[in-house]
Amino acid sequence: MDRSAEFRRWKAQCLSKADLSRKGSLDEDVVELVQLLNEREQFFTTSSCSGRIVLLDGGTNGFEIQKQNCCxxxxxxxxxxxxxxIEAxxxxxxxxxxKxxxxVLHVQCQTLQDAQMLxxxxxxxxxxxxxxxxxxxxKTMLAVRSTHGLEVPLSQKGKLMVSEEYIAFVLxxxxxKMEENKKRIERFYTCLQNALKREASSSSHIKVKSKEKNNSLYTHKKKRKPEKACDKCIAEENENDLENDEDDPGLSVKIFPEDY
Structure with missing residues (x-):
């Protein structure tokens, strides 16, 4: 199975699964973004959260909170x-x-180039x-994340350790941060739309140029005299042989894989 076919299989399997998040559906602020990505053949989203404010009761282990053990x-x-x-x-x-x-958004991409663009x-x-x-x-995965989080302890062993004034301040x-987060999501959506349009325009431009070049070469070759066309081909073959004998410095890239 070629890579593109395998990617399509992964995408179909992922998008057909039920949403196993606590909410069970996409967050309102990321619906359009997720749809835009999943409509493109080179992307599909595996998980997302638009951002949230959470109050957790982590038991008595302080900052050693485990999701499966907290309330x-x-x-x-x-x-x-x-x-x-205050009520909670x-x-x-x-x-x-x-907190x-x-x-946060996780997107599987068809190629490394697609991931780099995103x-x-x-x-x-x-x-x-x-x-x-x-x-x-x-599997090429892109994780979209930022660092403007917040985490503040409010109580210890059930006893409130701060004033209501401080709670209001932290909140x-x-x-x-929630408002800034929403602005960044909107900016991401707009920038992605523009990037996809540029990519489509560039691809279309290359195809047109390639077609024009092929037509030009075909017309030019028809006007040549047979003996000159033959001489030209021989010269080009000799040049190609010389070029193929040279070492190609190229660009070596090593990617250290991480199992998913």
Missing amino acids: WLLVTHKPCVKDDV LKKVNGDAIL FEPF HTVAVDSGFRNSGITVGKKG NLANQ
Whole structure:
């Protein structure tokens, strides 16, 4: 099976699976972006989160929070109000932590070149912690991430350790980060649209140029005298032989795979 056929198989399998996230559906702020990527033959998304404010009860292990062991007291993908956090804190039994988690998106790309284009768009849009990973089976993944997160402890062993004034202060920071996060998603969507248009235009331009060049060569060859055309071909073959004998310095790239 060739690589493009295998990629199409991976894409069909991934997009046919049920959404196993807690919410069970795409977040509103990333629907258009995810659809835009999945409509292109060279991409498909494997997971996404538009960004969220979360209040966790991590038991009594402090910062050693494991998702499977913690309790989600509050989660929202929109700006949050203080009263909701105060109400949720009444249910805490261990160490409560308020977090803002920024937008994250994982995209499998058909080629490394596709991933590099998408990576450039992501970084230019403000997601500077993005990266590309190539797995042992040839799967090329792009993770779109940023670093403007927030994580603040609020209670210890069920006891609130901060004032309501401080909670309001921290929540205001989280909401500001949420607004900036949304702007970056919108910028990413617009930049991606422009990049895809440039890519399509460039591809179309190359095809037209190639067709014009072939037609020009065909017309030119028809006008040549037979003996001159033959001499020209012999000369070109000799030049090609010389070029093939030379060492091609090229560009050597080593990618250290990471299994997925």
